[in-house]
Amino acid sequence: MTALFALATSLLWGLADFGGGLLTRRFPALTVVVVSQTLAVLVLGTVVAATGAWSEAGPQLWYAVAAGAVGPAAMLCFYKALALGPMGVVSPLGSLGVVVPVSVGLLVGDRPGLLQFAGIAVAVLGVVLAGGPELRGAPVQRQAVLLTLVAAFGFGAVMALISEASTTLTGLFLALFVQRVTNVAVGSGALWLSVKRGGRALPEGGGGLRAVAVAIPALAFVGLADVAANGTYALAAQRGPVTIAAVLASLYPVVTALAARGVLKERLRAVQAAGAGLALVGTVLLATG
Numbered sequence: 306m307t308a309l310f311a312l313a314t315s316l317l318w319g320l321a322d323f324g325g326g327l328l329t330r331r332f333p334a335l336t337v338v339v340v341s342q343t344l345a346v347l348v349l350g351t352v353v354a355a356t357g358a359w360s361e362a363g364p365q366l367w368y369a370v371a372a373g374a375v376g377p378a379a380m381l382c383f384y385k386a387l388a389l390g391p392m393g394v395v396s397p398l399g400s401l402g403v404v405v406p407v408s409v410g411l412l413v414g415d416r417p418g419l420l421q422f423a424g425i426a427v428a429v430l431g432v433v434l435a436g437g438p439e440l441r442g443a444p445v446q447r448q449a450v451l452l453t454l455v456a457a458f459g460f461g462a463v464m465a466l467i468s469e470a471s472t473t474l475t476g477l478f479l480a481l482f483v484q485r486v487t488n489v490a491v492g493s494g495a496l497w498l499s500v501k502r503g504g505r506a507l508p509e510g511g512g513g514l515r516a517v518a519v520a521i522p523a524l525a526f527v528g529l530a531d532v533a534a535n536g537t538y539a540l541a542a543q544r545g546p547v548t549i550a551a552v553l554a555s556l557y558p559v560v561t562a563l564a565a566r567g568v569l570k571e572r573l574r575a576v577q578a579a580g581a582g583l584a585l586v587g588t589v590l591l592a593t594g
Contacts, residue, residue: 307545311553317534319560326387341528361476373487379459405461410547428587434580
């Protein structure tokens with residue numbers, strides 16, 4: 306079940322990243338973050354009310370608050386990087402955040418077997434190779450890499466924090482709700498400051514609020530897919546070694562790259578394709594070890 310939930314996380318995060326990257330090419334990144342997370346809050350609030358999850362409130366929710374504070378900054382950096390560079394390059398580098406939860410897992414006593422250690426090494430190498438060819442070049446590309454590495458650390462911190470925020474399914478609903486409320490509060494504050502300093506909240510070229518309204522289904526998908534991915538990752542981390550759950554969940558760049566290839570016709574170079582293949586080999590080793 307750990308492998309199943311973690312792979313589901315990869316699928317959901319990969320599709321959310323693809324959708325978020327596309328939206329950021331049309332709307333300011335902060336607007337994408339705030340609107341998508343607000344829509345997720347509305348859905349999660351309904352779920353929490355329907356399941357009576359409020360009864361699960363406790364000190365562990367501070368982990369969710371911390372995850373919610375880190376998340377918007379990480380998403381903002383990542384969406385800006387996706388808007389600057391090819392998705393098939395930026396997304397694999399973003400998965401380097403796996404170092405954070407894997408390190409936490411090893412510190413708390415996770416000891417994968419030899420075959421699983423090999424799977425971790427192969428999978429991480431594959432993800433890095435998938436983003437390697439474009440590390441040199443124009444300043445914009447270097448800026449995208451820097452933003453992506455900052456985002457990666459934030460994503461890794463969120464993975465480590467959210468897995469500690471609950472121990473039951475209803476508690477997980479509440480933790481995700483608290484996380485997203487914090488996301489919206491932090492993101493809205495950042496958006497307000499950006500506008501005060503002359504930034505934009507709405508897209509250029511007209512359309513304004515109507516353009517945002519038209520994009521609501523896509524924004525909702527991005528927000529809900531990201532929430533669902535956090536949920537499936539927490540379930541994976543609770544049911545098995547965090548080291549394995551984190552590595553399998555971090556294979557989402559393969560999904561993003563394939564979506565970019567299918568929809569945007571971005572061509573993967575040979576080394577990127579080889580990296581995707583290695584990531585899949587690492588998955589098999591982790592799942593069977």
